[in-house]
Amino acid sequence: MSSPQALKTVDKGAQDIVYKDKGSKFLGFAKHVDNAEKAMAFFELLRKQHPGANHCCYAYRLGSEGQDVRANDDGEPTHSAGTPILGQIQSYELTNTALAVIRYFGGTKLGVGGLVKAYKATAQLTLDACRFKVEVVYQRAQLKFFYHDIGTVMHWLKQEQCTILEQDLDQNCTIEFNLPEIQIQQAANFWKSRQDILFEILEADRGQ
16 A cells, blocks of 8 residues: 655745845745646746846746756856756755746846856745645546446555545446545556456546
8 A cells, every 4th residue: 555645845935035146136936836837827927027127037846756847047047047946946855836036137247156056045045935835646536347346446445545536336336536646557557457447547636
């Protein structure tokens, strides 16, 4: 039996966290997101709210294992902004998190090393200002089977700590349930050998 995977993520975000270096002002923003579309919408909103800023650099990390990542330097030298921002998200062992740093140029160039230091420091200060939570990512799935297999199905659902959402128990049965996302491939492999029981993945769901 697998245990549900607990993910650390942002509960209460942070905004307008200020870091200054040689006249340049850096503003940090962090938020919980659960998909790339929401992350990009967050970054685009910040751009609109800071039309006078020179750069809006960002990173996000998503997924049950933090496997979906993206970092953007927004015109700064390669890997001088987005990469150190992402590095802080990873350092805090966060997922489903979006972090952006807005820069207002102060007239003095910082150099690549200075930029890395400034973006890293702003990202760290921003995450320090956040409150975190632990959540479990679930996947909605279903089993279709004949009634005479109900004992096998119910035993497996209990063993794998599934939460039943809907069920239709007739001659031809269907049960919809939430399964911890980390167990999806294991479940698919388990039921693949049973020709008379059909396992299907439906939509994602989330709980805490």
